[in-house]
Amino acid sequence: AAGVIQSPRHLIKEKRETATLKCYPIPRHDTVYWYQQGPGQDPQFLISFYEKMQSDKGSIPDRFSAQQFSDYHSELNMSSLELGDSALYFCASSFGVTNSPLHFGNGTRLTVT
């Protein structure tokens, strides 16, 4: 079965640079979620979109923004990168019913040097 696709798998950036992470949800899924997982930490929710509108917001820094496009894929844009942004970034998708489970991709590992 098709899964959530994230690209790139690995990304290395320098401080103060920008990064864009992409997420392609499971076909027919209309909701996407972004999570950040620092070393030794549990996944932390950043933001979600349902039908291209922001649905819920977590601890997303102001330097980060995200959007969902008409084909339901999503991009997480990160500016003025800091060393502390080094983490695994997971995208998840779900089908737009109230108790539909989230299905996660395998993440993008961002390293900021």
Next chain:
Amino acid sequence: DAKTTQPPSMDCAEGRAANLPCNHSTISGNEYVYWYRQIHSQGPQYIIHGLKNNETNEMASLIITEDRKSSTLILPHATLRDTAVYYCIVRVAGLNSGYALNFGKGTSLLVTP
């Protein structure tokens, strides 16, 4: 969302049943119980979820107490590949999708030969 409490770690012998408890004493009537697991640095994997009835699928069984204040995830015949961090998460079911799944500390399950 209601908070959950899980033991930080558990051991289980290969081939035996693994019973992972979760306390969610402040759960509300419209909140579901979800179980996910994360194998080192991979994306969290959906296992099972339920509202008030016991649930079973090909991976596990979910037993929810009648007062809904606690639940148990049962892996009937644990294998070495079941070694992972298991997260019990309570999530509100809204009218629209996109409500966050908030990860807590989870239980680190070690399956031994």
